[in-house]
Amino acid sequence: xxxxxxxxxxxxxxxxxxxxxxxxxxxxxxxxxxxxxxxxxxxxxxxxxxxxxxxxxxxxxxxxxxxxxxxxxxxxxxxxxxxxxxxxxxxxxxxxxxxxxxxxxxxxxxxxxxxxxxxxxxxxxxxxxxxxxxxxxxxxxxxxxxxxxxxxxxxxxxxxxxxxxxxxxxxxxxxxxxxxxxxxxxxxxxxxxxxxxxxxxxxxxxxxxxxxxxxxxxxxxxxxxxxxxxxxxxxxxxxxxxxxxxxxxxxxxxxxxxxxxxxxxxxxxxxxxxxxxxxxxxxxxxxxxxxxxxxxxxxxxxxxxxxxxxxxxxxxxxxxxxxxxxxxxxxxxxxxxxxxxxxxxxxxxxxxxxxxxxxxxxxxxxxxxxxxxxxxxxxxxxxxxxxx
Amino acid sequence: xxxxxxxxxxxxxxxxxxxxxxxxxxxxxxxxxxxxxxxxxxxxxxxxxxxxxxxxxxxxxxxxxxxxxxxxxxxxxxxxxxxxxxxxxxxxxxxxxxxxxxxxxxxxxxxxxxxxxxxxxxxxxxxxxxxxxxxxxxxxxxxxxxxxxxxxxxxxxxxxxxxxxxxxxxxxxxxxxxxxxxxxxxxxxxxxxxxxxxxxxxxxxxxxxxxxxxxxxxxxxxxxxxxxxxxxxxxxxxxxxxxxxxxxxxxxxxxxxxxxxxxxxxxxxxxxxxxxxxxxxxxxxxxxxxxxxxxxxxxxxxxxxxxxxxxxxxxxxxxxxxxxxxxxxxxxxxxxxxxxxxxxxxxxxxxxxxxxxxxxxxxxxxxxxxxxxxxxxxxxx
Numbered sequence: 001x002x003x004x005x006x007x008x009x010x011x012x013x014x015x016x017x018x019x020x021x022x023x024x025x026x027x028x029x030x031x032x033x034x035x036x037x038x039x040x041x042x043x044x045x046x047x048x049x050x051x052x053x054x055x056x057x058x059x060x061x062x063x064x065x066x067x068x069x070x071x072x073x074x075x076x077x078x079x080x081x082x083x084x085x086x087x088x089x090x091x092x093x094x095x096x097x098x099x100x101x102x103x104x105x106x107x108x109x110x111x112x113x114x115x116x117x118x119x120x121x122x123x124x125x126x127x128x129x130x131x132x133x134x135x136x137x138x139x140x141x142x143x144x145x146x147x148x149x150x151x152x153x154x155x156x157x158x159x160x161x162x163x164x165x166x167x168x169x170x171x172x173x174x175x176x177x178x179x180x181x182x183x184x185x186x187x188x189x190x191x192x193x194x195x196x197x198x199x200x201x202x203x204x205x206x207x208x209x210x211x212x213x214x215x216x217x218x219x220x221x222x223x224x225x226x227x228x229x230x231x232x233x234x235x236x237x238x239x240x241x242x243x244x245x246x247x248x249x250x251x252x253x254x255x256x257x258x259x260x261x262x263x264x265x266x267x268x269x270x271x272x273x274x275x276x277x278x279x280x281x282x283x284x285x286x287x288x289x290x291x292x293x294x295x296x297x298x299x300x301x302x303x304x305x306x307x308x309x310x311x312x313x314x315x316x317x318x319x320x321x322x323x324x325x326x327x328x329x330x331x332x333x334x335x336x337x338x339x340x341x342x343x344x345x346x347x348x349x350x351x352x353x354x355x356x357x358x359x360x361x362x363x364x365x366x367x368x369x370x371x372x373x374x375x376x377x378x379x380x381x382x383x384x385x386x387x388x
Numbered sequence: 389x390x391x392x393x394x395x396x397x398x399x400x401x402x403x404x405x406x407x408x409x410x411x412x413x414x415x416x417x418x419x420x421x422x423x424x425x426x427x428x429x430x431x432x433x434x435x436x437x438x439x440x441x442x443x444x445x446x447x448x449x450x451x452x453x454x455x456x457x458x459x460x461x462x463x464x465x466x467x468x469x470x471x472x473x474x475x476x477x478x479x480x481x482x483x484x485x486x487x488x489x490x491x492x493x494x495x496x497x498x499x500x501x502x503x504x505x506x507x508x509x510x511x512x513x514x515x516x517x518x519x520x521x522x523x524x525x526x527x528x529x530x531x532x533x534x535x536x537x538x539x540x541x542x543x544x545x546x547x548x549x550x551x552x553x554x555x556x557x558x559x560x561x562x563x564x565x566x567x568x569x570x571x572x573x574x575x576x577x578x579x580x581x582x583x584x585x586x587x588x589x590x591x592x593x594x595x596x597x598x599x600x601x602x603x604x605x606x607x608x609x610x611x612x613x614x615x616x617x618x619x620x621x622x623x624x625x626x627x628x629x630x631x632x633x634x635x636x637x638x639x640x641x642x643x644x645x646x647x648x649x650x651x652x653x654x655x656x657x658x659x660x661x662x663x664x665x666x667x668x669x670x671x672x673x674x675x676x677x678x679x680x681x682x683x684x685x686x687x688x689x690x691x692x693x694x695x696x697x698x699x700x701x702x703x704x705x706x707x708x709x710x711x712x713x714x715x716x717x718x719x720x721x722x723x724x725x726x727x728x729x730x731x732x733x734x735x736x737x738x739x740x741x742x743x744x745x746x747x748x749x750x751x752x753x754x755x756x757x758x759x760x761x762x763x764x765x766x767x768x769x
Contacts, residue, residue, distance in 0.1 A: 021659040028652040032645060039641075060549055062481075067452065068547045104450035104620075112633035115450050168449045170616070256426075260419065260645060264652070267415035271656040274408040278663060281402075333636035339452065341634075 002299050003290065008307040011279065022275040023315035026360055029264040030319025034356045035326050036257030038346040043333070046344040047247045050184035051240030053216045054086070055128060056223050058209040058236045065246075066100050066208045067117070067338045073097075075232050079209050084222050086212040088127065094212035096125025099194050101201060102340055103168045105157045114332070116153060117340040118168070118190045120197030128210045131184045132191075137162050137177030140193050145169075145200075147192045148177035152343035156332055160190070169200025185243055188332065188343040210239065246337050253333070265363050272367025276308050280375045287375055288383030301376035308368020309361060316360025320353045391684075395691045402664070406696060409660045413700025413742070414707065416653035420646060421708040421738050425728045427642050430632050432729065433625040434563065438504045440598055441470075444627040445591040445608055448618035451477075454587035455617050457579075463593060466607050468600035473502045474575055474588040480543030480552065482533075489529055490570040491543060493578040496522070502592050505563050512537065512558030520577050522557035526568030528726065530559045550581040565726040593621070650741070658749035661693055665753035672757045673765030686758040693750030697742040705730075705738035 012019045058079060063069035079085075080093045087093055099120040106113050123139060126132070140146035147166065154160045154175075165172045173192065181187040198204070213219045219238045226236035280287070287300060327348035335342040399406050433439070445463065447453035463472045476493035496517045500508055508516075508524060516522045525535060535541070535556055543552045554573050562568040579586065593608070595601050601623065608621045622630075672685060680688075712728040 018659060018663070021655050025652045025656050028648050032648055036645075062544050062546060062549075062551075064485075064546050068479075070549060102450040102452040104448075110633075113630060114634045114636075115452070260423070263415060263419045263422075264649065267412045267419070268652070268656075270408050270412035270415065274405055274412070274656070274660055277404050277408070331637055334634035 003295055003303040005306070008303060008310055011283070011307060012311060015279065015282070018275050018278060019311060022271055023311055023318065025268045025271045026312050026315030026363055027317075027319035027322060029261070029268040029363065030316045030356045030360045031322040032264055033257075033261035033359055034320060034323035034348060034352060035346070036253070036261060037352055037355065038323065038326055038348045039331075040254040040257055041349065041352060042344040042347040043253065043342070044247045045347055046183060046185055046187070046342060047243045048240075049182070050131070050186065050243040051238065052128070052130065052212075053238070053240055054213050054219065055239035056211050056213060056219050056226075056236050057239050057242045058211065058226055058234050061233050061235045063235070065337045066098075067102060067340065069100075069207050071097065071206045071209055071234065073204070073206070075234060076206060076209055078229075078232065079211060079226065079234075082211075082222065082225065084214055084218045086214045092124070094128060096121050096128045096210045097194065097206040098125065098208050098210065099197050099201075099203065100207040100338075101168070101197060103166070103190075105160070105166075107156060108158055114157075114334060115340045116157065116190060117188065117338060118147070118192060118197065119186075120192050120194035122194050125194075125210070128212055129181075129186060132179050132181045132186050135178055135180050137175075139177055140191070141176075142193050143196060144193065145171055145173040145196060146176045147173045147190050148179055149175050149190050150187045150343075151178055151180050152187045152330060152332075153190060153341070154178055155330070156341075156343060169197065171200070183345060185246070185335075185342060188341050211236075246335055248337065261359070265359065269363045269367040272308055272312060272364060273371060275311070276304065276368050276371035277374070279307070280304065280371045283375075284378065284383045284386035287378055288380050288386070291380045291383065297376040301372045304372030304375045305365065305368045308372070309364040312360045312364025312367065313357065316357045316363075319360065320356045323356070324348055391688060391691070395688060395695055398668075398688070399692050399695050402667075405660060405664070409657060409696055410699045410703065412656055413653060413697060413745070414703035416649055417700055417704030417738050417742060418708045419649050420741065421705045421730055421734055422712070422728065423642055423646055423649075424734050424737065425708070425712060425730045427639070428731065428734065429727075429729045430635075431629065432564075433628050434505070434567070436505055436563070439624055441595050441601075442502070442624040443593040443595065443601065443605065443608075443621055444624055445593055445619050445621045446589065446627075448609075448620045451589060453617070454585070454589055455591070455619065457586045457588050459612065459617075459619070460588075460591060462611060463591060463608055466604060466611065468596050468604050469593055470596045471498065471502055471594040473498045473592045474590075475592050476575060476578060476589045477547075478543065478545070478552070478573075478578065479547045480545050482541060482543055487533070489532075492570060492572050493575040494572050496524075496572075496574055499572055500560075502594055503562075506560045506567070507562070508558050508560040516557040519555060519557055520574050521552075521554055523554040523571055523573035524558040524560055525556055525571045527559055527561045528565045528568040529571065530556075532569075535559075548578075548582060550578075552577065552581065569726060592624075654745060654748060657697070657745055661696075661749040662753045664692075665689060665750070665757050669757060669760065669765050672760065673762050676762050676765070682758045686754055689754035689757060690747065690750050693746040693754070694743060697746035698739075701739050701742040705735050705742075709735060 058071065059066065059069040060071060076097045080095045085093045085095060101118045102115045103118060104113050105116050123142065135151065140148055149160045159166055160175060162175055162178055164175045211222065213222050223236040223238065226232060226234055290300060326346040328345055330343055330345045332341050332343040334340065447455055457474060460472050460474060463469060473495055478491040478493055480491055500506060500513060516524050537556055537558060539556045541554050541556065543554065545551055595604050605621045609619055612619045675685060709730040712730055717727055
């Protein structure tokens with residue numbers, strides 16, 4: 001027969017300070033775990049959500065990232081008219097040749113600087129990036145030094161508000177609009193007219209080409225065809241795949257986060273163990289009485305393990321609550337593949353909270369197992385004779 | 389010292405509890421040491437006099453923009469400048485992307501004058517200078533890939549559309565593992581393969597005297613103010629730290645995790661200490677009856693806490709030091725770190741934290757225990 005749960009709750013309440021301190025230390029561990037994982041989650045989401053399932057991106061062979069790539073206008077002409085490329089209502093192929101430039105900008109409130117990616121494209125290329133939505137001002141005029149800045153960049157960097165001017169290329173560029181890109185990687189970019197950008201940098205070539213396939217199923221066929229074309233010497237892949245490969249830049253944060261969380265978890269399971277051993281020692285006599293009453297060794301073991309689990313889950317729940325407010329806070333780091341800033345948000349998802357609770361449960365079980373074994377193994381007479 | 393035995397016995401009174409307290413303390417101190425070591429290693433820059441004399445000139449817009457190589461002779465003319473050496477980051481891939489390491493195109497005959505702290509034997513330097521497609525590698529890097537002088541390697545261009553075939557002509561040594569993890573090859577070879585764009589990513593500039601540095605920085609940037617490619621000049625240290633700032637708000641993240649960890653151990657240790665003291669009220673009363681003074685009792689109880697925290701420090705901080713000085717992190721460091729360096733000052737900081745924890749956690753309960761009167765204490769049974 002099992003010992004009633006009420007017994008455990010009452011015991012936890014009886015030594016309320018120890019319970020509180022142990023639960024709090026577990027909750028801090030869980031909070032750190034959830035916050036660090038929310039950080040790596042958010043970074044991953046920024047990349048994973050960027051690709052459009054019908055788009056493919058074409059780069060120079062071995063370039064690996066848009067910032068390193070070069071594509072000639074002749075190659076763009078070939079790519080545009082490949083079979084399987086979707087067309088718009090006017091019958092024009094949906095393909096966009098884009099140019100990338102990096103500029104080093106100071107962050108707001110500090111002297112720290114970071115690289116921001118500038119994407120030059122033509123207005124006809126905009127429909128290929130449906131995630132991007134203008135929220136203030138207007139789009140750039142072709143042939144003018146005008147830029148449209150993502151909301152995230154304009155919040156995080158100096159001189160990037162509507163009406164501000166930035167100096168790069170051959171002159172000053174005016175901020176004429178602000179866009180939002182639903183948390184995708186485009187949210188960390190500045191957009192402008194591609195021809196103007198190329199003329200400012202004396203570049204006859206593009207960096208990358210985006211192509212819309214007629215159907216998602218055609219993306220791989222089309223990519224394969226481009227990769228195999230010996231004349232082009234280009235690499236093509238689905239946009240979704242390209243961006244999800246960049247999540248690697250979140251790897252360091254993830255390793256770092258897991259390391260801290262695991263070490264803290266071991267530490268707090270020791271704390272839980274300490275509290276539970278204390279409980280077992282204090283309650284020796286009670287345990288003896290329970291045994292006399294006929295409760296089996298198994299039910300004592302179960303009861304103590306359960307008590308530790310309850311304690312830890314209590315801490316875990318508080319920890320999850322403590323971590324919740326970071327959800328949605330935006331921050332940024334550098335994507336080393338493109339060598340440019342990527343803005344993203346902390347994302348606390350229900351799945352992550354569940355992970356936090358499981359994590360705290362593990363701490364509780366780890367901390368409670370040995371004390372519970374000790375409680376169950378006590379000899380009845382010794383237990384009854386104990387002081388306490 | 390005559391009381392040490394008593395303190396030791398008291399600490400071992402409840403073995404499991406003491407061991408668990410020491411362990412949870414050790415783990416927290418280990419984490420604290422590691423996080424601080426991570427931050428200081430990340431921010432570590434060469435401190436030698438040589439390094440302090442060096443500046444880096446890059447394009448004002450960003451590192452991804454190039455400067456004309458002709459700027460070199462202009463910079464050399466600026467008063468106070470001793471030497472200028474071009475450096476171009478190549479960023480190629482050796483076999484697999486995971487094998488990341490730094491590769492620079494430079495001038496073979498000048499680069500070792502610029503980096504005086506690097507050591508290369510004269511005949512290896514001569515054969516590097518003579519071979520246009522030669523390269524030299526740092527000792528740490530050579531060990532990592534088992535390279536020997538004479539080996540041929542291929543770097544696949546990522547940033548640049550050229551692949552380079554290089555022959556290792558020498559292996560240099562440098563003060564730190566990071567500095568000994570780079571490859572240098574001839575800029576002429578790169579320039580030719582690229583179709584002679586005659587550009588460079590950065591110039592390393594050496595000043596004659598430290599006092600001249602602010603003025604040199606201003607003069608260089610002013611000289612190219614109205615050129616097509618404006619420059620940004622900064623000290624080598626500032627240049628290196630700019631990469632750390634690109635990681636984002638890591639400083640804040642590290643500081644907050646540290647604060648949380650500290651608070652968590654303080655809670656746990658204070659709680660265990662308080663329990664240990666409470667359990668001992670009766671013993672304290674007996675000791676008082678025998679004739680121990682309050683001050684001695686207080687000292688005994690605090691000494692016990694100090695002992696426990698000191699043991700935690702030994703396992704935690706010294707453990708971290710032993711662990712990190714024997715582990716090579718080149719694989720997972722992403723090119724930032726090859727090892728975590730736990731400096732003596734971090735160990736000292738850990739000790740200070742441990743002692744402070746002992747005083748904070750044991751202070752109040754110990755004082756209360758020592759203040760209680762014999763009659764009161766004996767009654768509390």
